[in-house]
Amino acid sequence: MERRRTAIRTLATLAGATLVATGLAVTPAAAQTLVPCSPAALAGAITAANGTGGTLVLAPGCVYALSSPLPAVQNTITILGNGATLTRAALAPAFRILTVNAAGNLRLFHATISKGDATGDFGGGIRNDGSLTVTQSVIRNNQADFSGGIGGNTGSTTRIIQSIISGNSVIHNGGGLANDGDMTIAQSSITQNTAQEKGGGVANDATLKILQSAVSHNAASGPSGVGGGIANFGGAGATTQLTTSLVVDNTATNAPGGIYNDSGSVALLLTHVHNNHPTNCAGSPTAVPGCLG
Known part of the structure; x- marks a missing residue:
């Protein structure tokens, strides 16, 4: 945990820039719903927020070990992670962790997204068809055919701020991230991801757009990899x-x-x-x- 915090602090000072300078700073919404450390409680909270919008505050440091997919985000929802982890349980079938529908607007703060599996599809950790902002978070060890960590689909807007994208993999293109829309990455680290092709x-x-960020130690390792x-x-x-x-x-x-x-x-x-x-x-x-x- 301390290593992650140190990495994020280091990235935040790269080139002496600030989030305000990038124009990408995000302020969480005021109204908040506390979500207990329970996958069922998290799924229920997202379902409720899809009706009205709102802010979900996760249990500090909780590991939400999911045995089934979370509901897709269909409204404006902020998730304050408090260092929580959203991960696929060890014996669960393959599914991605989060999906943002075309009408959805998800703002994710200080959380880890891990072990999502969208094999045969797009976006192992998060698939974004709408609007997505990820801040001070870690997206790691997810997999898919395309965009192992986060995938921004056609027409989407994706913002990644002060975050780490690491250890994700794909069969085809975009080990860490793949973008078919409008994507900005600021003060972040993209490292140790793998694609078989591009x-x-x-x-x-x-x-x-990539601003004040580091893309390092990634690989395109298949026979046609570039x-x-x-x-x-x-x-x-x-x-x-x-x-x-x-x-x-x-x-x-x-x-x-x-x-x-x-x-x-x-x-x-x-x-x-x-x-x-x-x-x-x-x-x-x-x-x-x-x-x-």
Whole structure:
């Protein structure tokens, strides 16, 4: 727990930036419902909040070991995690932890999402079809075919702030994250995620911004794997912009290991891309300006 808090504090001071500077700070809603340390209580609280909206306050440090999927978020709901963990129970069948429907708006604070399994589908930990903001949280050890940790679907808006995306995996693209909508990642760490094909850390085919964050030690490890750190693809409309960030120590079976760009655009602003293998950006179908090697 202390290691996680230290990592989050370190990321918060990267480049001397603040959440206010990014324009992404979120204030929790005032009305609150206390949720006991019980998966059934959590499911019931989400169902009730889907009718009226509201803020759910989880039991501090509780492990909500789920044996079945939680109700999809269909209204504006804030979850104050208090260091709680939402995880799939050891003997439970495969399912993702959280789903945000197109009409839903979920704001998640200070929680861990783990062991979600959307094999054959999109978004192992969280699937977002609406609006999602994740703040000071950990998304780890989830799996899917696409977007192991968090998946932002077409038309969605996803914001990830001061969070850690780690140890997630996919069969295809986006080990940690995959974006088909509008995604912004600020002051966060994306590390030790794995994809078999494209984007061990992040896969993007829409609009992605990465601010004051580190993408490191991810892998695209399958026979056709490219873009261990980041993969930007899906046509000319796919855009990735990195500002004051790091893309380091990522690997892929085929070049490039750092950032793969196929026909879209990648912009590097005060961003360092180095020590990725077999190359940083060389080998991409479309060059990444300012990236050497």
